Every structure is written in C-alpha cells, then in structure tokens.
Amino acid sequence: DTAVSQTPKYLVTQMGNDKSIKCEQNLGHDTMYWYKQDSKKFLKIMFSYNNKELIINETVPNRFSPKSPDKAHLNLHINSLELGDSAVYFCASSHLGSQETQYFGPGTRLLVL
Amino acid sequence: SQQGEEDPQALSIQEGENATMNCSYKTSINNLQWYRQNSGRGLVHLILIRSNEREKHSGRLRVTLDTSKKSSSLLITASRAADTASYFCATDAKGSNYQLIWGAGTKLIIKP
Numbered sequence: 407d408t409a410v411s412q413t414p415k416y417l418v419t420q421m422g423n424d425k426s427i428k429c430e431q432n433l434g435h436d437t438m439y440w441y442k443q444d445s446k447k448f449l450k451i452m453f454s455y456n457n458k459e460l461i462i463n464e465t466v467p468n469r470f471s472p473k474s475p476d477k478a479h480l481n482l483h484i485n486s487l488e489l490g491d492s493a494v495y496f497c498a499s500s501h502l503g504s505q506e507t508q509y510f511g512p513g514t515r516l517l518v519l
Numbered sequence: 520s521q522q523g524e525e526d527p528q529a530l531s532i533q534e535g536e537n538a539t540m541n542c543s544y545k546t547s548i549n550n551l552q553w554y555r556q557n558s559g560r561g562l563v564h565l566i567l568i569r570s571n572e573r574e575k576h577s578g579r580l581r582v583t584l585d586t587s588k589k590s591s592s593l594l595i596t597a598s599r600a601a602d603t604a605s606y607f608c609a610t611d612a613k614g615s616n617y618q619l620i621w622g623a624g625t626k627l628i629i630k631p
C-alpha cells in the first residue's frame with residue numbers, strides 16, 4: 407500500500423564506489439522528483455521527470471544520473487561517490503501542475519566513508 | 520535555489536499552546552504550500568494556499584498569506600506532542616516550470 411517507496415533505506419559505502427537508489431510510486435502520477443536534504447535540513451531539487459522526460463535538471467554533478475524506465479519509476483545512479491554526497495535523498499511524485507501536492511518517499515540515508 | 524525562509528528556525532512550546540511559524544519568499548508566486556517532516560521520515564503535505572487567497576483553515580491549522588509582504592504564517596492551535604516535527608514552506612514561483620522552492624524549515628518541539 408506504500409504510495410512512494412524507495413530502496414534502500416540506508417546506504418553506507420566507500421568513497422569512489424558507484425551506487426543506485428530506486429524509487430517507485432503507485433499513485434498514478436506522471437511526474438517524479440529527486441531531492442537532496444543535507445545535514446542542515448535544506449531540501450534541494452535535483453531532477454524532475456514528467457512522463458519519463460527530464461523537465462528539471464538543477465546544477466548537479468554529472469556523476470548523478472537519473473533514469474526513468476516508466477512513469478512509475480525514477481532511479482538515481484551515482485558514480486564515484488564523494489564524502490559530500492552524504493545526505494538523505496528523497497523521491498517524490500505528483501501530477502504535473504502548479505497546485506499539485508507532492509508525495510514523498512521515506513528517504514534513503516546515504517553515508518559515504 | 521532557496522527562496523523561502525522560515526522563522527523561527529526552532530520553536531519549543533508547551534503542549535496545548537499555539538505555535539506560529541513564518542515563511543518569507545522573494546519572487547511572485549502562484550501558490551504556497553506547507554509540509555511537515557517527522558524525524559527520519561519523508562515530507563507530508565499539510566495545506567496549500569493560492570496567491571489570491573488570504574487565509575485558509577484545515578483542522579487545527581490556519582495559514583495566512585500576505586503577497587504584499589511576500590510572507591505566510593502557519594498557526595497550529597492547541598498543540599499536541601504529535602505535532603513535534605519540522606515544518607517547511609514551499610512556493611511555486613511564477614515561471615518556475617512547476618518547480619517548488621523550499622525554505623529551510625522550522626523545527627517545532629512540543630513539550631508534554
């Protein structure tokens with residue numbers, strides 16, 4: 407019954423490794439997002455996809471590559487992980503539109519050692 | 520980029536008291552939303568107020584919007600321990616391609 411799910415919930419890895427985070431939503435939404443929340447709780451949009459097409463791509467290192475195989479999934483692959491990538495990553499989904507509520511997943515806590 | 524700024528950064532009150540949080544933003548908006556984040560969880564939508572609205576209620580929540588001052592306030596009445604969380608405002612700035620711009624949040628602690 408989970409509306410927006412992410413896996414894994416926790417990810418501890420060494421610097422330089424490559425890792426992926428998966429996100430799935432069963433709400434029938436056409437738009438999905440990836441956010442990064444740092445230790446000070448700032449929430450920053452990274453990417454947004456609408457119907458599998460990239461519509462928002464903020465200034466994010468190209469080590470981060472989103473992939474949307476279908477409208478219900480948006481995965482995030484991170485190459486060559488760095489210490490500064492440690493954060494909580496949230497996936498969210500919504501219908502496209504300025505008055506639409508975003509539904510968030512539980513977050514993936516990434517710690518790079 | 521961060522558009523919203525919540526004030527105060529942290530607020531600690533006794534259960535039963537009212538809690539007021541403020542949000543200021545910089546550019547013209549279509550609407551403003553408030554979200555709650557419990558510790559270790561994702562954000563949950565609370566309420567949306569459109570730019571042509573001045574006040575909105577939802578249960579114990581009251582939101583006001585003053586577009587001339589580019590500010591909004593969230594009032595939680597008769598606070599409960601379960602209201603302990605961080606509260607974020609998010610604005611849908613005009614011309615932003617539906618992107619929400621988030622504030623830094625107010626951490627609210629309700630003491631029993």
